[in-house]
Amino acid sequence: DGFSACELFGKGYSYTYDDVILHPGHIYFGAHEVSLATRVTRNIELQIPIVSSPMDTVTEAEMAVAMSSTARGFTSACVTDTGALGGRLLGMVTTRDVDFVNDRHTPLSEVMTRDLVTAPEGTDRAGAMALLLESKKGKLPLVNADGELVALATRAHFKAMRGLPPQGAPALSPDGRPRVGAAVGTREDDKARVAKLYDEGGVDAVILDSSQGDSTFQLCMLSHIKRAHPELEVICGNVVTGAQARRLIEAGADGLRVGMGSGSICTTQEVCAVGRGQATAVYHVSRVAREYGVPIIADGGIQNSGHITKALALGASVVMCGSMFAGTAEAPGEYFTYQGQRVKKYRGMGSLEAMSKGSDTRYHSDTQALKIAQGVSGVVKDKGSVRRTVPFLCQAVRQGFQDLGGKDMADVRRLLVEGSLRMETRSAAAQAEGGVHDMLAYEKKPW
Numbered sequence: 001d002g003f004s005a006c007e008l009f010g011k012g013y014s015y016t017y018d019d020v021i022l023h024p025g026h027i028y029f030g031a032h033e034v035s036l037a038t039r040v041t042r043n044i045e046l047q048i049p050i051v052s053s054p055m056d057t058v059t060e061a062e063m064a065v066a067m068s069s070t071a072r073g074f075t076s077a078c079v080t081d082t083g084a085l086g087g088r089l090l091g092m093v094t095t096r097d098v099d100f101v102n103d104r105h106t107p108l109s110e111v112m113t114r115d116l117v118t119a120p121e122g123t124d125r126a127g128a129m130a131l132l133l134e135s136k137k138g139k140l141p142l143v144n145a146d147g148e149l150v151a152l153a154t155r156a157h158f159k160a161m162r163g164l165p166p167q168g169a170p171a172l173s174p175d176g177r178p179r180v181g182a183a184v185g186t187r188e189d190d191k192a193r194v195a196k197l198y199d200e201g202g203v204d205a206v207i208l209d210s211s212q213g214d215s216t217f218q219l220c221m222l223s224h225i226k227r228a229h230p231e232l233e234v235i236c237g238n239v240v241t242g243a244q245a246r247r248l249i250e251a252g253a254d255g256l257r258v259g260m261g262s263g264s265i266c267t268t269q270e271v272c273a274v275g276r277g278q279a280t281a282v283y284h285v286s287r288v289a290r291e292y293g294v295p296i297i298a299d300g301g302i303q304n305s306g307h308i309t310k311a312l313a314l315g316a317s318v319v320m321c322g323s324m325f326a327g328t329a330e331a332p333g334e335y336f337t338y339q340g341q342r343v344k345k346y347r348g349m350g351s352l353e354a355m356s357k358g359s360d361t362r363y364h365s366d367t368q369a370l371k372i373a374q375g376v377s378g379v380v381k382d383k384g385s386v387r388r389t390v391p392f393l394c395q396a397v398r399q400g401f402q403d404l405g406g407k408d409m410a411d412v413r414r415l416l417v418e419g420s421l422r423m424e425t426r427s428a429a430a431q432a433e434g435g436v437h438d439m440l441a442y443e444k445k446p447w
């Protein structure tokens with residue numbers, strides 16, 4: 001019944017996520033047991049398979065911090081005199097304390113809450129939870145007789161005891177820092193940027209940001225980085241074919257970004273006639289990348305949680321989202337009103353507007369006098385906070401995995417490779433049937 005991915009994607013058609021529907025498998029576990037832990041490069045693990053696009057209307061510091069702390073599942077920090085566990089507890093800072101402080105310079109001591117409910121060292125789990133319930137606080141620091149912080153009990157632990165989904169742990173480097181990645185170009189002056197990012201910024205990975213990554217420029221930059229900073233992980237791309245993937249992996253790529261013209265703001269396929277349907281691209285690149293143990297990032301075209309599950313089921317280890325996170329509170333730029341709706345700007349890095357600010361190298365057009373746009377500039381609706389969106393997306397993907405009968409990435413990969421993940425394409429009518437229909441009005445999902 002149905003087809004294996006190998007059969008379906010070997011027929012010469014370019015399919016995107018909506019064209020394909022996955023068959024359910026056998027459920028033998030709860031959705032809360034599904035792990036979404038994954039790898040974004042050969043050596044960097046993430047607890048959730050979602051990253052935000054390196055675009056100037058999507059990711060700046062605020063988005064990076066929010067994505068990192070969304071994965072952490074906590075929104076507050078204890079302040080101690082040593083700045084670490086074991087120091088004397090001075091106060092606590094929560095998002096409520098910093099939401100209205102729009103700078104990065106105000107000392108924590110000015111905004112932190114000093115009047116805390118604490119519990120003595122040795123308080124057991126049940127006792128701590130009883131105190132949390134009674135005080136209606138989210139966090140309960142445990143302190144010793146000298147007022148030093150020894151542990152922290154949280155409402156999240158309490159929720160986990162009630163079977164609500166865990167949020168996942170942060171992606172941390174061995175010395176305890178949140179993992180950081182940065183996108184760079186492949187020009188001569190990008191070498192100095194990489195050195196600075198590595199030496200001063202402590203980045204763990206760089207993305208060589210190009211719409212067509214199978215180029216001499218990218219191979220040269222890759223070999224330069226591998227020589228100059230051997231510990232830095234390098235994500236190459238974008239690619240959509242197995243041949244492109246093989247060339248970059250054999251040159252040393254630690255991860256690949258997949259997608260050409262599938263993004264919501266992209267016009268590459270129309271303007272340049274090249275690209276590939278995203279589901280087909282993800283499947284074919286993942287087949288090659290898997291031979292080398294290199295993870296791939298499905299970049300662009302993600303419109304809902306089902307697309308994420310499809311991308312992961314077809315071999316991606318991570319999805320990268322632009323439009324999903326554009327228009328959120330954490331995306332750069334201010335909200336404004338457009339045709340009565342609260343909106344933020346979202347633009348392609350290949351739009352003339354963005355290229356005039358330096359992204360033309362991404363499209364190999366920095367040396368050309370006449371710039372050809374490969375993307376558009378526009379607006380998207382206010383989408384609230386990623387702190388709300390990401391947990392919803394993750395839980396929906398867990399439920400998708402459960403329906404497929406895969407408990408984690410490896411399990412879903414096994415189904416794909418052995419051909420027991422069955423699927424088929426959907427006619428236009430089947431796609432319409434798969435969405436909401438015959439409703440006069442209904443409440444749309446918030447993300």
Ligand code: XMP
Binds near residue numbers: 262266299323374
């Ligand atoms: P979504 O669909 O998530 O796509 O909005 C985001 C991804 O699209 C790519 N990107 C572009 N592709 N012209 C293109 O052809 C552009 O102007 C452009 N800007 C971004 C990029 O890979 C991003 O992550």
